[in-house]
Amino acid sequence: MSIPAKPSSSRAAEAIAACRVDPTAAAVELTDVSFAYDVRPILSGITMTIPRGKIVAIMGASGSGKTTILRLIGGQLRPKSGGVCVGGLSVPDLEPEALYALRRKFGMLFQFGALFTDMSVFENIAFPMREHTELPEELIRDLVLMKLHAVGLRGAAHLMPAELSGGMARRVALARAIALDPMLVMYDEPFAGLDPISLGVIGQLIRRLNDALSITSVVVTHDVYESLKIVDYLYFVSEGRIVAAGTPEEVHASSDLFVRQFIDGAPDGPVAFHYPAPAYREELFADVG
Amino acid sequence: MSVELTAGVAQWLRRIGGAVTGAASKLGFASRFLLAVLWHTPGAFRRMHLTLREIYFSGVLSLVIILMSGLFVGMVLSLQGYETLKRYGADEQLGILVALSLVRELGPVMSGLLFASRAGSAITAEIGLMKTTEQLAAMEMMAVDPLARVVAPRFWGGVISMPLLAALFSAFGIFGGYVVGVRLIGIDAGAFWGQMKAGVDVWPDVTNGIIKSFVFGIAVSLIAVFEGYDAKPTAEGVSSATTRTVVMSSLMILALDFVMTVFMFRGASVI
Incomplete structure (x- = not known):
């Protein structure tokens, strides 16, 4: 810590x-x-x-x-x-x-990654290191490759964000979030819009990285099943x-x-299906008198 | 009826009040924004590679449109000027007409308008999209101030590029004027260049033109970065901000040009 x-x-x-x-x-x-x-x-x-x-x-x-x-x-x-x-x-x-x-001391994973579109995957992860440390370039290179290896994307270091799938972009963003070994990582809808495989990968990465790096994680999500597995x-x-x-x-x-x-994903309940509105019958027959 | 009238007037007054308050608030925010950008200026120059990159994007990539426009404006100016001067038997004064028009007015103003359309709109769209895709928020969460990393280098990239582009616009305009006046129409080359050399002064003409283009550079760059930073983070918001940049920059250039011309050339023969 x-x-x-x-x-x-x-x-x-x-x-x-x-x-x-x-x-x-x-x-x-x-x-x-x-x-x-x-x-x-x-x-x-x-x-x-x-x-x-x-x-x-x-x-x-x-x-x-x-x-x-x-x-x-x-x-x-x-x-x-x-x-x-x-x-x-x-x-x-x-x-x-x-x-x-x-x-x-924070890391944050944004809903759609928020990768810098004018930088390669490598440069995105090196960004916080270059901004906040005086590390030599060789060490930054090694650290970036280690972070990318942790999320399984070492081979994608040279790609631009536009060339990544949604799941890959999320993993790169995760690597960037842990670039400076933070004490707290915040995840904003990390599972949104992902295919089942990417969803499982991101979920497992959150758990593994949390345990391996002894960090604290806050996950904001509405994905019940994936969350219940890892939190x-x-x-x-x-x-x-x-x-x-x-x-x-x-x-x-x-x-x-x-x-x-x-x-259960029920459409109606404490969270109502209908947005508050006047009574249906009253509104439909308002002009009838 | 009177109750309805009172309510209508009250609503009308509320709208005016809201508009005035909104405008004053935005002006205040823009002023604070300018101060913040100036505060981060040393940082922008310390990370010179960022500013140089923006000079490339704003300046070098605007060269084609600036040079081509300058060439054609100079050619048209020469053609029209010759037709008018010929009536008074002063066609050999064409060189001075072309040079003064370009250096004093058309160079700074036209290149400012073109710069606002090409580079200003691009800066607004880029910063606005960075905001929409949460790149600016991500930077803030990484303890990197977007004003220092994104805004200040773009502002200074524009401010530095603008006088250079205006100078090149004028140079290519004069060359265009020479091609039409001397090569096509047949005015004596010695008279063309000699009149120009004798009639254009460094301080009142060239320097004032550079000052104008520098001021336009500040105005356009500030409007561009501010509108991008202040854009609503939606597709429509970025689109509106880009439009506002071009419209406000163009009006600002024309208004500032009038004010500066009054002060700069008050004692000269043109006014």
Whole structure:
């Protein structure tokens, strides 16, 4: 586990003090977090703990606020209220310099990879190394090939992102996310749009890399079956609130209506099929009088 | 009825207020954005290979359109100028007419407009697409500031390229004027070059033209990077931002040209 970023100022020290978590216990702690875009509420009263070395999934329907949670952990958004602590630091209170220092210990896999399209696969993975280290070129080459080997794409080092399939792009992005041996890796919909083989490969890579590198992983996804195979704990988010949580075994055995609807893929239930609207009959016959 | 009227007026006022607030907010954001870009300038020059790459994309790859346009503008200018000067028996003044028109006005303005259409739109589209495909967000999450890595090199690449392109536009325009005036129409080559040499001054003409093109470079590059960075992360958002870059840059060039011309050539015979 990496050492938490050293505070660069007294404000950063205050940020640590404001964090109510024990930095040795949890990698990430969200306490009663609420967030809104202007007046539109996205999250309300989110409290969750992500222990070190574990894989935690945040599941929920599209638009339920899952990705917003990742952005709050990464400091790209600031909560309206509540605390976001990562590695003992209060993320919303960090100054830009300290936030960037903390982010150097993060890796993030974006939904569609977010590879730099003007760089080759090799250059994409070398990018964070070149930006943040003074390593000699020979060492960077070896490290990049090692990361690519870990995701099974050493032979694709010379390809451009446009030449990769969706699954390959996701694996390259994963190699880039672990380029600097981060303490925390965040995955934003890592299984979206993948064929079954790629899906299985990505799932296994997340588990293997997490265990081999002793990192902490947060997986935002709506893929129930793949997640239940690899994660240690799950949070279910609906309409900006945590509606259920538990280990994969607890989730399998759960009789909670939301969890059942989510696992069974039922079209109607706590998550309604119809968007709120006036009564059907009233709207159809509104002109009849 | 009066209640409806009041509601209508209130809605109308709200719309005006919203538009004014939105415009002021965007102007404030653009000002802060410019300061941030300037703040990251030393970083952009430290990573000189990034700025050189942008000079290549904005400058070198714009050369064909700039040189060809300059050549044809100079040729047309020579042809039209000769027809007018001939009426007053001053056709030997063609060289000075072509050179002053190009160096003072047409060079900076035309190359600025072409630069906005070719390079400015490309910069906006590139940054906008990087935003849409989360490449900028990925950079931020890797603790790399996109303003330093993406925006500042493109801004300075444009600012540096623009005066060089304007100078080349003028040079090729003068050459085009020479081909038509001397080679095709038959004006004496000595008179063409001699009048030009005697009538074009370095400071009021050439230097002011360079200053103009430098200012246009700042305006176009700033608008291009800002619109790309501020684009909505959708296909439609990038398309609108690209259009706004071309329209706003073109209007800005023409407006700035008028203002600078007033100050630069106030005492000269042209005004």
